[in-house]
Amino acid sequence: xxxxxxxxxxxxxxxxxxxxxxxxxxxxxxxxxxxxxxxxxxxxxxxxxxxxxxxxxxxxxxxxxxxxxxxxxxxxxxxxxxxxxxxxxxxxxxxxxxxxxxxxxxxxxxxxxxxxxxxxxxxxxxxxxxxxxxxxxxxxxxxxxxxxxxxxxxxxxxxxxxxxxxxxxxxxxxxxxxxxxxxxxxxxxxxxxxxxxxxxxxxxxxxxxxxxxxxxxxxxxxxxxxxxxxxxxxxxxxxxxxxxxxxxxxxxxxxxxxxxxxxxxxxxxxxxxxxxxxxxxxxxxxxxxxxxxxxxxxxxxxxxxxxxxxxxxxxxxxxxxxxxxxxxxxxxxxxxxxxxxxxxxxxxxxxxxxxxxxxxxxxxxxxxxxxxxxxxxxxxxxxxxxxxxxxxxxxxxxxxxxxxxxxxxxxxxx
Numbered sequence: 001x002x003x004x005x006x007x008x009x010x011x012x013x014x015x016x017x018x019x020x021x022x023x024x025x026x027x028x029x030x031x032x033x034x035x036x037x038x039x040x041x042x043x044x045x046x047x048x049x050x051x052x053x054x055x056x057x058x059x060x061x062x063x064x065x066x067x068x069x070x071x072x073x074x075x076x077x078x079x080x081x082x083x084x085x086x087x088x089x090x091x092x093x094x095x096x097x098x099x100x101x102x103x104x105x106x107x108x109x110x111x112x113x114x115x116x117x118x119x120x121x122x123x124x125x126x127x128x129x130x131x132x133x134x135x136x137x138x139x140x141x142x143x144x145x146x147x148x149x150x151x152x153x154x155x156x157x158x159x160x161x162x163x164x165x166x167x168x169x170x171x172x173x174x175x176x177x178x179x180x181x182x183x184x185x186x187x188x189x190x191x192x193x194x195x196x197x198x199x200x201x202x203x204x205x206x207x208x209x210x211x212x213x214x215x216x217x218x219x220x221x222x223x224x225x226x227x228x229x230x231x232x233x234x235x236x237x238x239x240x241x242x243x244x245x246x247x248x249x250x251x252x253x254x255x256x257x258x259x260x261x262x263x264x265x266x267x268x269x270x271x272x273x274x275x276x277x278x279x280x281x282x283x284x285x286x287x288x289x290x291x292x293x294x295x296x297x298x299x300x301x302x303x304x305x306x307x308x309x310x311x312x313x314x315x316x317x318x319x320x321x322x323x324x325x326x327x328x329x330x331x332x333x334x335x336x337x338x339x340x341x342x343x344x345x346x347x348x349x350x351x352x353x354x355x356x357x358x359x360x361x362x363x364x365x366x367x368x369x370x371x372x373x374x375x376x377x378x379x380x381x382x383x384x385x386x387x388x389x390x391x392x393x394x395x396x397x398x399x400x401x402x403x404x405x406x407x408x409x410x411x412x413x414x
Contacts, residue, residue, distance in 0.1 A: 002330070004134060005036045006107025010058075011043035011050065012142075013080055013113035013120065017156030018073040018163075018305040019316035020112060020142050021405065025069035026320025027110050027140065028058050034328055037108060041412060046080035046111070047120060051096050055104070055412040068405035070313055071395055073305040076407060083116070084123050087130075094127045101128070104412070107135050108327050112320070114143035114154070115359060118335055122355035125333045136327040139335035139355055140320050144302050146195035149361035150353035151337035155316035158388035159308035160301045161199035164188055164243075165389070167297060168203040168210055172241050181238025181290040183229070187277030188297055191247040192216055193364045196301065198377045199385060200243040210376075211240045216247035217364050218374045220256055222283070228375050229284055238290040246276055256280070306402060310391025315348070322350040346387035 008031045012020060024042075031040045040058040043049040056077065058066075069076055087094050100106070111121040118139045125137035141148050146157035168186065175184050188197040194215025203209035211232045214220060232240045249255050257276040281294035319336045326334065334352035341347045369380040396403040 003036060004107050004136065005038060006105045007039040007041060008037045008108040008110070008324070009041045009043060009050070009055070009101075009104070009106045010077075010110045011046040011112065012075040012077050013046040013082075013111060013117035014142070015114070015144070015302060016074040016079055017142055017144050017302050018159045018308045019156050019312050021069040021072045021074070021076045022313050022316035023112050023140050023142060023155060023320035024076060025066050026317040026322075027112075027324055028061070028066050028069075028320075029063070030321040030324040031108070032059070032063075034324065036328060037324075038105070041104065041106070042077045045078040046113075046117075047082050047084065047097075048080045049078070050100050051093060053100055053414050056407075057410045057412050060410045061407055065405050065407055068396065068403060070317055071305055071308075071402070072404040073303040076405060081116070082120075084120050087123065087127050091127070094124070097124060098128065098131055098133060101133065101135060108324070109135055109137045110140055110320070110323050110327070111137075112140040112142050114141075114145065114148060115362065117142070118148070118355055119359035121335070122333070122359045125355060129333075136330070136332040137355070138323040138327050138331065139358060140323045141335055141337065141358075142316075144196055145190055145193050147193035147363045148335075149357050149363050150335070152340040152348065153338060153388055155312060155319055156302070157195060158312035158385075159305070160189075160196055161202070161385055162309050162389040163301050163304040163307045164196055164199040164297065165202035166307055168200045168241065168243065169206060169208040171295065172203065172208040175241065175293070176239060181233070183233065183238065183240045183242065183281075183284055183288070183290055183292045185277045185281045185284070185292065185294045186210070186241065186243045186297065187246055187294065188243060189301055190216060190245040192362060194245045194247075195365055197243055197245040198365055198369075198381050201377045201381055202385060202389070205382060209241070210243045211236070212242045212375045213377060214242075214244045214248050214375060215365055215370060215377075216245045216249060217367060218370060219251040220248040221250070222256070225280070226283065226287060228373070230288065233288060233290065238288070242280070244276055244280060248276060306395060308393055309389045310393045311388060314391070318350060326352060343383060346390075
């Protein structure tokens, strides 16, 4: 293996999670200890920060504060949703990126994100290769959607899943205190993959779960939904917990969230969903005349670090650490993945998959894990998800409140 010396650059992209900064800590702390890495930089707001030459000097940060990143939610460096055009169509951004990489002698690049971020990472890696600029590029996985190809699960998913399951249990208890009817519709994130919505089923293991769960992996039929709700309401004196993914759609592919309204789209062309719970709550109220509440977990499900999974934090940190180790060993154009060695006694290995596959393939909940009525999941999901939310969370506090990282964020002089 050829020894490569130079600076390291790390960026965060896409929707934040409660453990994305744990991966940042893994990259930073490992990179600072590598003799071949001459300087460690953080990109402000991902790719856009590199294009604008807005870099943070991580070497000037207190190592203790970098440790606090493990329990700090959101994206400490700032995130971005910026789509790079194909270089064959417009290579303006690529030329600018290469210019910045050369200026700061960046020879190790790590990008932390989901599918779209891995697409960006892959495009940059391929361009640098074509430009004959030696730089080792490794993607660090992140997404509560849990839909990245090649990995058993994604950092961020377990903590969000634990929050969804816990919140479902709490809402269940609260909604059953009165002797009058109350139906609750809980809306969970997930555009095309229902992993996070399915996590509500873990609450059922404790007797405080959902009566009906709907995932985007199968078509949603509004008439059948209403029949399901009426059947449950008839048995429970109009009490029910219903959990739906924001991305449920009809047989024609139209999002239920689009019924009766126009939906905006982001720079990647993704529909900006939300409101499906409120829509369904209105339908239930209109047909059953019973009290209905719609709860949209919204940002809480991805930033609730206080309810995080200790295992998720550890694995997210190790994903960042291993990305650096793999790059130093000569690997490039890859993404770190988790490979589960066995189901009974949980254990994983940190491996790699080509960025090309990670960027363009979406992993969904297996159809055989969804029940025949398409309104719930079976025990296979619990067998998969339960090991991921384990571990005692040791959360640092000050004055009874979370102690988050306080970075200096000293900007590199241009």
